[in-house]
Amino acid sequence: MATPALLLETQGLSFRFGKRPILHDINLQVPTGSIYGFLGPNGAGKSTTMRLLLGLLRPAAGTVQLFGYDLAKHRVALLSRVGALIENPSLYDHLTGYENLEATRRLRGIAASRTSEVLELVGLSAESAGRPAKEYSLGMRQRLGLALALLPDPDLLMLDEPTNGLDPNGIIEMRELLRRLQGLGKTILLSSHLIAEIEKVATHVGVIQQGKLVFQGSLPELQHLQTGRANLVLETKSADTCRNLLPQLLAEATVTGLGSLRLPYHSREQVATLAEALVAAGQPIYGLRSEQPSLEDTFLHLTETNAAI
Numbered sequence: 001m002a003t004p005a006l007l008l009e010t011q012g013l014s015f016r017f018g019k020r021p022i023l024h025d026i027n028l029q030v031p032t033g034s035i036y037g038f039l040g041p042n043g044a045g046k047s048t049t050m051r052l053l054l055g056l057l058r059p060a061a062g063t064v065q066l067f068g069y070d071l072a073k074h075r076v077a078l079l080s081r082v083g084a085l086i087e088n089p090s091l092y093d094h095l096t097g098y099e100n101l102e103a104t105r106r107l108r109g110i111a112a113s114r115t116s117e118v119l120e121l122v123g124l125s126a127e128s129a130g131r132p133a134k135e136y137s138l139g140m141r142q143r144l145g146l147a148l149a150l151l152p153d154p155d156l157l158m159l160d161e162p163t164n165g166l167d168p169n170g171i172i173e174m175r176e177l178l179r180r181l182q183g184l185g186k187t188i189l190l191s192s193h194l195i196a197e198i199e200k201v202a203t204h205v206g207v208i209q210q211g212k213l214v215f216q217g218s219l220p221e222l223q224h225l226q227t228g229r230a231n232l233v234l235e236t237k238s239a240d241t242c243r244n245l246l247p248q249l250l251a252e253a254t255v256t257g258l259g260s261l262r263l264p265y266h267s268r269e270q271v272a273t274l275a276e277a278l279v280a281a282g283q284p285i286y287g288l289r290s291e292q293p294s295l296e297d298t299f300l301h302l303t304e305t306n307a308a309i
């Protein structure tokens with residue numbers, strides 16, 4: 001089967017819970033081989049979209065294309081090439097990690113060699129795999145969930161908030177694992193409400209807010225939007241004095257406190273020039289830093305301008 005440039009694509013995907021509209025005209029484009037970060041605040045519609053992509057919910061309108069084929073027409077064949085981890089993995093708590101994998105492997109008629117392969121892939125040691133799942137930490141449960149999703153050696157992985165509840169080490173390990181899987185040729189769609197999380201691992205990003213896709217593009221394109229909206233924050237003794245002494249350099253500045261100013265960030269050179277001018281004017285610099293807009297700010301901005309779509 002030839003691999004299309006877009007491994008996953010939706011057209012005009014809409015969904016309602018009863019009469020309540022949840023998703024509006026979602027056109028996702030997930031390139032083959034990408035790590036696609038599906039980003040949005042809680043309640044934006046990420047999980048619902050993923051359920052539609054897995055055929056677990058029926059859309060009110062629109063289509064899902066997986067591997068270039070219509071999901072509605074070839075559900076079973078297409079989903080056999082997809083591994084998913086949606087919310088907490090459902091495990092048999094009294095069985096060991098190994099037995100959990102074996103139960104699913106046999107049920108799905110998958111080759112026996114896969115169990116040790118996926119354990120190795122997700123980094124679960126033989127010792128951990130031999131313990132009952134009820135003794136697992138959240139990170140180990142996520143790994144085992146991922147191992148279960150990887151059993152059929154899927155081309156596409158869909159992971160809903162895979163780092164939720166993990167400690168910082170667990171988050172780093174999960175990130176490394178995702179990169180390793182991408183290196184093995186998998187395409188990964190992962191959702192998160194944390195832009196910092198997505199930024200560290202994704203190659204492509206879709207931003208959803210209130211059921212609408214408000215941005216879609218490569219990571220550099222998203223970062224460009226962010227950078228274009230960064231601020232420069234100056235902490236000094238007297239904001240007003242600085243403004244009076246440097247009316248041109250601080251023409252766009254707003255005073256945010258007795259000794260605090262905020263102005264649009266343009267470049268590193270702007271920071272150097274401002275620092276020099278402040279020193280020359282005899283004004284103390286307690287702090288001078290660029291500040292990215294918050295996730296909420298960026299989302300709000302994206303919604304207002306309806307960027308890129």
Ligand SMILES: Nc1ncnc2c1ncn2[C@@H]1O[C@H](COP(=O)(O)OP(=O)(O)OP(=O)(O)O)[C@@H](O)[C@H]1O
Pocket residue numbers: 017022040041042043044045046047048049193
């Ligand atoms: N079973 C349901 N019945 C009615 N409304 C629902 C149901 N499940 C979700 N919703 C609503 O659909 C909207 C989208 O929810 P969804 O879970 O897809 O968002 P999300 O982006 O995944 O957020 P979260 O990370 O909080 O799960 C929310 O407003 C939610 O209240």
